[in-house]
Amino acid sequence: xxxxxxxxxxxxxxxxxxxxxxxxxxxxxxxxxxxxxxxxxxxxxxxxxxxxxxxxxxxxxxxxxxxxxxxxxxxxxxxxxxxxxxxxxxxxxxxxxxxxxxxxxxxxxxxxxxxxxxxxxxxxxxxxxxxxxxxxxxxxxxxxxxxxxxxxxxxxxxxxxxxxxxxxxxxxxxxxxxxxxxxxxxxxxxxxxxxxxxxxxxxxx
Amino acid sequence: xxxxxxxxxxxxxxxxxxxxxxxxxxxxxxxxxxxxxxxxxxxxxxxxxxxxxxxxxxxxxxxxxxxxxxxxxxxxxxxxxxxxxxxxxxxxxxxxxxxxxxxxxxxxxxxxxxxxxxxxxxxxxxxxxxx
Numbered sequence: 001x002x003x004x005x006x007x008x009x010x011x012x013x014x015x016x017x018x019x020x021x022x023x024x025x026x027x028x029x030x031x032x033x034x035x036x037x038x039x040x041x042x043x044x045x046x047x048x049x050x051x052x053x054x055x056x057x058x059x060x061x062x063x064x065x066x067x068x069x070x071x072x073x074x075x076x077x078x079x080x081x082x083x084x085x086x087x088x089x090x091x092x093x094x095x096x097x098x099x100x101x102x103x104x105x106x107x108x109x110x111x112x113x114x115x116x117x118x119x120x121x122x123x124x125x126x127x128x129x130x131x132x133x134x135x136x137x138x139x140x141x142x143x144x145x146x147x148x149x150x151x152x153x154x155x156x157x158x159x160x161x162x163x164x165x166x167x168x169x170x171x172x173x174x175x176x177x178x179x180x181x182x183x184x185x186x187x188x189x190x191x192x193x194x195x196x197x198x199x200x201x202x203x204x205x
Numbered sequence: 206x207x208x209x210x211x212x213x214x215x216x217x218x219x220x221x222x223x224x225x226x227x228x229x230x231x232x233x234x235x236x237x238x239x240x241x242x243x244x245x246x247x248x249x250x251x252x253x254x255x256x257x258x259x260x261x262x263x264x265x266x267x268x269x270x271x272x273x274x275x276x277x278x279x280x281x282x283x284x285x286x287x288x289x290x291x292x293x294x295x296x297x298x299x300x301x302x303x304x305x306x307x308x309x310x311x312x313x314x315x316x317x318x319x320x321x322x323x324x325x326x327x328x329x330x331x332x333x334x335x336x
Contacts, residue, residue, distance in 0.1 A: 012209050012259055014216060019235060019284025026209045179212075186212055 002100045003082035003204040004030050005052035006187070008111065010197045014178060014188070022190055024178050027109075029098040029187045029203055035071065035079055037087055048085040050096065051076025052200075078200055099182045101205060108173045110202040111195035115167030125160040170194035213259045218281045223329060226251050226301050227294025227314050232265060232278055233286040244286050247276055250294065250314065252301040254280070266304060268312075273305065293317040 006029035013021050036049030055075040060068075068075045071092055101107065121127040121143040129141055143162070147155045172193055179188040193201055224230055231248040249267025252275070256262060261280040266273060278285055294314035304312055 009207075010209055012213060013279070014213065014259065015279070015282050015284075017283065018237065019282045021279060021282070026212065028208070181212060184208065184212065186208065188212075 001082065001084045001204060003050070003085065003202060004032050004096060004098060004100065005050055005078050005080055006030065006098075006201050006203055007052075008193055008195055008197055008199050008201050009186075011192065022178060023192070024188045024190055025193045027187050027189060027193070027201060027203065028185055029101070030096060030185050032096045033073065033076060034090055034092055034094045034096065035068075035073060035076060036081075036092060037090065038081065039087065045083060046085070046087055047081045047083045048087065048090065049079060049081050051079045053077040080202065082202075082204070097182055098180055098185055098187050101177050101180055101187060101203070103177055103180060105177045105205055106174045107177060107189065108171055108204045109175055109189065109193040110169065110171040110204070111193055111199055113166045113168050113170045113194045114196050116165040118163065119165040120162045121160060124162060124165045127160075210258050216259050216281060220287070221280060222288055222290050223326065224251060224288065224290045224293075226253050226299055227296035227317075228290055229292035229294065230265060231289040231291060232276075233289070234278075235284050235286050247278075248291070249274075249276075250301070250304065252304055253299060266301075268308070273308075293322050295321070 006027045009026045009028055011023065011025050013023050016022060032050040032052050034048060035051040038045060038047035040046050053076060055077045060075040064075050073093060120141050122129050122141050127143055130136060130139055130144060132140060146159050176190045177187060178190050195201060228251045230251055231246050233244045233246050236243055236245045247265060249265040252264050252266045254261060254263045259281050262277050263280055264275055264277050266275045293316065295317045296314060
C-alpha cells in the first residue's frame with residue numbers, strides 16, 4: 001500500500017481532448033516526513049509513520065518536544081501511521097512526495113466530512129416529509145410515526161431520527177488521478193472528496 | 206494567487222475575444238458524429254458570464270422557432286471551436302435574466318457605438334499592459 005497525508009484545496013474542472021468536462025478536486029499532497037518505522041519484529045506489523053506540515057512551537061508540549069528532539073525532527077501538525085508501506089531503504093527523516101502516485105491510478109481518499117450540526121430527518125435521512133396541504137399546520141418537516149403501540153411497546157433500535165449529521169470519517173474509493181505536479185506538491189483527483197476545503201485528507205493506493 | 210488557479214493557468218484559452226452580456230455572438234461547437242467531426246453554430250445574445258478562471262461559463266439565449274432556447278458553454282472548453290462577436294450590446298447589468306420575460310420588440314438591445322467599444326478596448330489594453 002502507498003499512502004500520504006494531504007490537504008484539500010478545492011474543486012475546479014479540466015477538459016479532456018474531446019472537450020468533456022472532468023470535475024476534479026485539487027489536493028496539496030505532501031511532502032510527508034517519515035517520523036517512525038514500525039517493523040514486524042518490533043511491533044508485529046509493518047507501517048510507516050508520516051508527518052505533514054509543521055506545528056507551531058507553542059502547540060508542542062514538552063513530551064512531544066522531547067520525542068521529536070530525539071528523532072532530530074520538528075513536530076508535524078498531522079501524524080499518522082500507514083500500514084504495509086514498503087519500508088525498504090526508508091529511514092526516519094526521509095521525505096515522501098506525491099510522485100508515489102501516477103496519472104491514471106485509482107486511489108482511496110479518506111477525510112472528515114463537513115459537519116452539519118443538529119439536523120432534521122429530511123436533511124439527514126432524506127425523508128420525504130409530510131404533505132403540506134389538506135389541513136396540515138405546524139407539521140412540515142417532521143418524520144411522522146416511529147412505531148406501533150402494544151407490540152412492540154417500544155421504539156425499534158436504529159430508528160432514523162434527527163440528530164448530528166456529518167463530521168464523520170468517510171472514505172471514497174476508486175477515484176482516478178488526473179494530474180500530478182511533484183514540484184508544487186499538488187495532485188488532481190476526479191470527483192469529490194470528503195470534507196471542507198483546507199481539510200486534512202489521506203490518499204491511499 | 207491561489208494555487209489551483211496557478212496550476213490551471215495553462216489550460217485557459219488565449220484566443221477568446223472580449224465579449225460580455227448583451228453582445229450578439231455566434232458560438233461554433235465541435236459536434237462528433239460517429240467518426241466525423243463538424244462545426245455547429247449557436248447564435249444568440251449573451252445573457253451572462255459566470256464564475257471565473259477555468260470554471261468560467263457563459264449563457265447564450267436565442268429565439269428558435271418562437272421558443273426561447275438557452276445554452277451554457279464552458280468558456281475554456283476545446284469543444285467550443287471559436288466565438289464570433291457579431292454586435293456589442295449596450296446593457297446596464299451583468300445578468301440579463303429579464304430578457305426571459307420579454308419578447309419581440311421589447312427584447313431588443315441597443316447597440317454600443319463603435320466609439321464606446323474602441324474606448325473600452327483601449328482601456329482593457331491599458332489595464333493589461335499595466336498589470
